[in-house]
Amino acid sequence: MRRTLLVTVIAALSACGQNETPPSAASTPTATATARSPEQLQAAFAALPAPYSEANYEAGRRVFAQCRSCHTINAGGQNRVGPNLHGVFGREIGAAEGFNYSPAVQSANFVWDASQLDHWLANPQTFLPGNRMAFAGVRDETQRRDLIAYLMIESAPE
Template identity: 45%
Template sequence: MRRFLLAATLVTAAALAGCGKQQAQSTGSEETAAEPAAAPAAEEGLTDAQKQTLLASLPAPYNTGDVANGKKAFLVCKSCHTLVEGGANMTGPNLHGVFGRKAGTEGGFAYSEELKASGLVWDAATIDKWVANPKAMVAGTKMSFVGVKNEKDRVDLVAYLKTETSAAPE
């Protein structure tokens, strides 16, 4: 039992240490990581068919990603990021609408000057590379996450993010 508790404590500490604590919100709001904003009441989730359309819109290999595994891979990200429209910026920015967005432009979040000047636009391949090693992509980023080393987990994570952070396809 002690070993289990020790292991659980170490896993939790590692997940929380994955995100930098340096990030500050520029909005002056008093939202905290412990109290992320909920999705607007009027918002209804995407249907399975809409999620499949979004997944199919990704280039290979992301269009065949395992969304369920991507959701599991996102657990380490969840301590710093929210996904829902109108969700809180936490240690990291809210990721809703991230695909197609220029890096460092999500309102109400204090990005590093290096990320704002990077010229990156978030697409599947860029997110994959970023999640593998953020500091290798943009020296000076405030994101202290060490990265997801497993390629399949990154592909699946990108697939999950696409289906969870995108508006319903038209």
């Protein structure tokens, strides 16, 4: 038994670095774009505009857990209760293909950038009254910074 465990550990260790290590199924069941190494992620974060270059990836991923039940973020991800968020930066509001937006969103007219998202995520209802995103908002500024940086990396078209 002990020997089997040891063999498994060695096999797991030696697999590291040879293949892209898949994200741990337990912590990120729906993540697809996280097969980057910590070094690659760190470099990607450092290249973001301030203050997002200071953000914490893990913290952002944890905040995004609040969004996952309603939103996918990967390329070609399905619309759930909310639209797929892939490529959301630089996209017109209400433009995810095949998603049935509220009249409030349909009549809004702007392109998503970090500043718009920061306001939307702080309080969706005051930002755009009448929208259908049933979410209270992320009140903590640092959590929003980490979340937006996470979105910048994970929603970016490859």
